[in-house]
Amino acid sequence: MQDLREQLTFVTVGYNSATVLSSHIEFYCRSATEAVPRWLVVDNASTDGTAKLLQNYPEVELLQNDKNLGFGAACNRGIAAADTRYVLVLNPDTELSEAGVRDLLAELQQREAAIAGPALQPEANSDVEEVNWLIGAVLLMDTTLMNDVGYFDERFFLYEEDKDICKCAKDAGLKVIHCRNVSIPHVGGGSTERSKAVNEFIHFHRGRSYVLYAQKHGLGQAAIDRFVAANRRRCLVALATFGVRRYRRAKAKLEGVKSVAPS
Template identity: 60%
Template sequence: MQDLLNELTLVTVTYNSAKVLPAHIASFRDTASAAMPRWIVVDNASTDATDEIAAANSDCVEMIKCKENLGFGSACNIGIKASNTRYVMVLNPDTQLSEAAIDQLLTEIKAHGAAIAGPALRPEQDTSVVKVPWLVGAVLLFDTQLMDSVGYFDEQFFLYVEDVDICKRANDAGLDVIHCRHISIPHIGGGSTVRTKAVYEFIHFHRGRSYVLYAQKHGLPDEHIELYMKKNTKRCVIALFSFGLARYRRARAKLRGARSVLNA
């Protein structure tokens, strides 16, 4: 097991993640039977206690501090570039790790000769390992010997769709992306950053922006974007008449994000 972990670097991306980071670090540290692999925390200019938490756990993690919030994909790329191992696992800080799960995922990516592997993010009865078009970016394990020729995250995606894009590019290059459903690395979801009204609007702005960027990059028909705009315009109208202010703000933010690309 330790020989496998010696070939691995972990990269966790944080942004105001103090609420979840201690449990994230402890989940692996408390299950480790021997020396842990190198673990890099790339922080997107957090203003909470994330720095202090990383410093308090300097025995097992090291921090790279960004001067501004660069987004998920850009921060992942910084961690990947700083690594010097064949395998790199990028992580959200609201995931719960274990040595056994990480070891199993490494075993599977090697056995299948895959470029990217991901676990089940919630318990599943299915125990298969299947090739898939994309994986959720909360936990992605890369074989850098295969992925170096493809490249890593497209930094025009600040948030969202960067996981779909990188998996599509791997598949398009003839490389395998596998979902290991028998391996569980739980993901809380939405726990990476404290959710305020401003954060929610920021998130949905980038949902809309990334949708259009992806559609344009991969040549999806214009009808896809038109339908997306119509659906969210309709949601705005319905939300206003039904006093659904939160729904209105989400749809409006998506439209703003989409238009930031379309009107550029």
């Protein structure tokens, strides 16, 4: 049996995730039959006591950012600090197990893939197949393959960074695989409370990241125009039906578009 500590580093990225970090760490530790691999928690300047909480977990190293760098940039910091061939990037609201990690690593190695992702929720089948992109909640990477490609494009503060890194790997001729036969559940709820301001911030970056991705990968102005038109329609429908929240979400996306593609 492979010693995971010699091969693998965990990188969990969090922002105001104290409410889920304990269960995230303890879920894995309860399943472990050997010492926990090196585990880096990259924290994006949380204000919820994350640093204090992690003092209870000596198996975890805290990399504390002095401001919120966004998901991709925080991932990059953790990947750069890793000293193993394989790096597992995680959201803090995932249920990680030693068996799941071993199975995912075995699939990545057997198929000589650059990036592998598990089933994040129950799947109807257990196929392993090449895909164009994976959801970034759990991504296992082979750094010997990915170092030449690069990692997360830090222009994407939130959203599209997972799709982008997978496309860059595919464009370089590397394999990206979805391992539906491996379960690492993404239970959700791992970020800050969804206040009005937070919701608008999130949807601003949905719009901004969509345009950045479209521009980077040549989707064309027509794709951006369709995105804008769809969200303008949502604004009008929301106003007509007194859907204040829907209006704010669509308006925030349009503001995000304007930040990188001003009309």
